[in-house]
Amino acid sequence: EDKVVQSPLSLVVHEGDTVTLNCSYEVTNFRSLLWYKQEKKAPTFLFMLTSSGIEKKSGRLSSILDKKELFSILNITATQTGDSAVYLCAGQGGSEKLVFGKGTKLTVNP
Amino acid sequence: GAVVSQHPSRVICKSGTSVKIECRSLDFQATTMFWYRQFPKQSLMLMATSNEGSKATYEQGVEKDKFLINHASLTLSTLTVTSAHPEDSSFYICSGVHSGGAHEQFFGPGTRLTVL
Numbered sequence: 001e002d003k004v005v006q007s008p009l010s011l012v013v014h015e016g017d018t019v020t021l022n023c024s025y026e027v028t029n030f031r032s033l034l035w036y037k038q039e040k041k042a043p044t045f046l047f048m049l050t051s052s053g054i055e056k057k058s059g060r061l062s063s064i065l066d067k068k069e070l071f072s073i074l075n076i077t078a079t080q081t082g083d084s085a086v087y088l089c090a091g092q093g094g095s096e097k098l099v100f101g102k103g104t105k106l107t108v109n110p
Numbered sequence: 111g112a113v114v115s116q117h118p119s120r121v122i123c124k125s126g127t128s129v130k131i132e133c134r135s136l137d138f139q140a141t142t143m144f145w146y147r148q149f150p151k152q153s154l155m156l157m158a159t160s161n162e163g164s165k166a167t168y169e170q171g172v173e174k175d176k177f178l179i180n181h182a183s184l185t186l187s188t189l190t191v192t193s194a195h196p197e198d199s200s201f202y203i204c205s206g207v208h209s210g211g212a213h214e215q216f217f218g219p220g221t222r223l224t225v226l
Contacts, residue, residue, distance in 0.1 A: 042220040043217050
C-alpha cells in the first residue's frame with residue numbers, strides 16, 4: 001500500500017528561524033513528489049519534484065528530492081508569521097493519484 | 111496556474127437529504143478529476159477518480175452508491191452525497207489534472223458540508 005509519512009507533525013518557531021520539513025514516501029510507479037501549503041481552504045501548490053538532487057526554489061522556500069532514499073525536504077528560511085500553515089507532502093504514482101501525508105502544522109510566532 | 115472552482119463553497123442540509131457539489135475547471139480541460147475528503151485536523155483522503163465519459167473509480171471503503179460522481183464534460187465533475195448523515199459532514203475538495211500539462215493537480219477551493 002502506498003504511504004507518505006511527514007515529520008514532524010507539528011512545529012512552533014519564532015519569526016526569522018529556518019525550518020526543515022521532512023517527507024518520506026513509498027509509492028508504486030513513483031512519478032513525482034509534490035508539496036502544498038494549506039491554510040484555511042484547499043491546498044495551494046508549492047513544488048513538484050521529479051528528479052533527484054535538483055533543488056527547486058521559490059523565494060524563501062526550497063525543496064529537494066532524494067529518489068534513492070525515497071525522501072524529500074522542504075526548507076523555509078527567515079520564517080514569517082504568514083508562513084503559518086499546514087504543509088502537505090504528496091506522492092504521485094503512475095495513475096496520477098496523489099497520496100498525501102498527514103501534514104506538518106507550522107506555527108510561526110512573532 | 112489553472113483554475114478550478116467548486117460550488118457551493120458551504121452547504122448545510124438535513125439528515126437524509128442529498129447534496130450535489132460541482133467542480134469546474136475554468137481555463138483548462140480535465141480528463142481526470144479527483145475527489146478528496148478532509149476531516150478536521152486530518153489530511154486529504156482520496157475518495158474517487160473521475161474520468162470524463164466513464165464511470166468513476168472509487169477508493170476502498172468509499173460507497174459508490176452513496177457518493178455519486180458524474181464527469182459529463184471535460185470541465186465539469188459533480189459529486190452527489192445521497193441520503194447524507196452527520197458523519198458525512200466534512201470538507202470536500204476536488205482537483206483537476208490538466209490534460210496537456212505535467213500531471214500537476216489543480217485544487218478547487220473546497221466545499222464545507224454540514225449535515226444536521
